[in-house]
Amino acid sequence: xxxxxxxxxxxxxxxxxxxxxxxxxxxxxxxxxxxxxxxxxxxxxxxxxxxxxxxxxxxxxxxxxxxxxxxxxxxxxxxxxxxxxxxxxxxxxxxxxxxxxxxxxxxxxxxxxxxxxxxxxxxxxxxxxxxx
Numbered sequence: 001x002x003x004x005x006x007x008x009x010x011x012x013x014x015x016x017x018x019x020x021x022x023x024x025x026x027x028x029x030x031x032x033x034x035x036x037x038x039x040x041x042x043x044x045x046x047x048x049x050x051x052x053x054x055x056x057x058x059x060x061x062x063x064x065x066x067x068x069x070x071x072x073x074x075x076x077x078x079x080x081x082x083x084x085x086x087x088x089x090x091x092x093x094x095x096x097x098x099x100x101x102x103x104x105x106x107x108x109x110x111x112x113x114x115x116x117x118x119x120x121x122x123x124x125x126x127x128x129x130x131x132x
Contacts, residue, residue, distance in 0.1 A: 001026045002126070003044065007036040007078060008051035015115065023119050033074050037081050045089070047126055048082060049118070050075055051111075052095035073097075079106070090129040092122050105129050 006016055006029040016029040028043070030036045033054050040048075052075030075093065082089055083103075091106040100108045107125045109118055 002046045004028070004122075005030065005036070005039055005043075005045040005048045007033070007048065007054070009033075009054045010051065018115050019119070022115075033078055036078055040082055040085060047090040047092065047122065049092045049094065049122065050078060052076070052093050052097055052100055054078075075100075088129060090122075090125045092118070092125055094118065 001024060003026045004019065006012060006019070006027050008015070008029070009031045012029055012031075016027045019025045019027045028039060028045070030039055039045075052073055054074040075095065079091060079093070082091060088105045091102075093100050093102065093106060093108045094111050094113070095108070096111045102108050105125075107121055109121045
């Protein structure tokens with residue numbers, strides 16, 4: 001079973017449940033950026049689905065708060081923290097934002113999309129990353 005870390009501060013309970021029940025992913029849904037970084041550091045995942053626009057946690061280290069205040073989104077900070085630990089972790093970024101920087105082990109899909117489109121993109125990303 002594919003283990004997914006879903007990082008989204010929105011109401012994604014139905015989304016997480018659909019990924020689990022209809023698409024047979026094991027999903028760990030985390031609403032908070034700080035908890036997401038802890039999860040990445042303590043658990044093994046096959047891929048991450050990341051909401052790019054999340055609030056900046058007040059308990060973040062000063063350096064992360066400075067990055068956020070200098071225009072980096074919370075999603076980009078989380079993305080960078082994932083890359084520090086896992087250089088080739090598949091990350092599917094989804095956001096209402098128009099454009100997002102990605103790398104060869106990531107992909108972007110614009111919100112709102114049908115969950116089937118998101119799953120199709122996730123499977124394509126997993127396959128692409130496996131073949132690298």
